Amino acid sequence: ALTYEGTTGIQALDLLGRKVMGSGGELLKGFAELIEAFSVEHRDNPAMAEFLTPLAAASEALGDITMTLGGKAMKNPEEVGAASVDYLMYTGYLVLAYLWARMAAVSLEKADSDPFYAAKLKTARFYFQRLLPRTAAHKAAMLSGADNLMDMAVEEFAL
Secondary structure, rough: OOOOOOOOHHHHHHHHHHHHHHOOOHHHHHHHHHHHHHHHHHOOOHHHHHHHHHHHHHHHHHHHHHHHHHHHHOOOOOHHHHHHHHHHHHHHHHHHHHHHHHHHHHHHHHHOOHHHHHHHHHHHHHHHHHHHHHHHHHHHHHHOHHHHHHOOOOHHOOO
């Protein structure tokens, strides 16, 4: 038999419930400010647009999602648990996007003369084009609410 340990769920509940909601969004705000500062620093470089535009959009969306979840949680505390794993995954993709954008900024300056940086730039593009879009699925799942998790009676699981 396969045993589910639950570590992801525990960490997800800690992130969304204790860290984000528990701080009134202040901890998330600090990360959003890092992304904003980075974007401002590189906004005059048109080659960075392919990274900055989706990074800013994902960060802004996470702020909006957090506000929506906070409102839902005031009416039904189960909303936090229902959204937490997708919230953790979304946040992970956003953190990695920020780090890949930072690597892209350095790599753009050196990619023409150094194959290592050329490869880093290609990997950053791969991340932004193939992996970061997965946040859309996590967003949809988070915003679908807790009701769809609770629709079945216990007896129906035995079918």
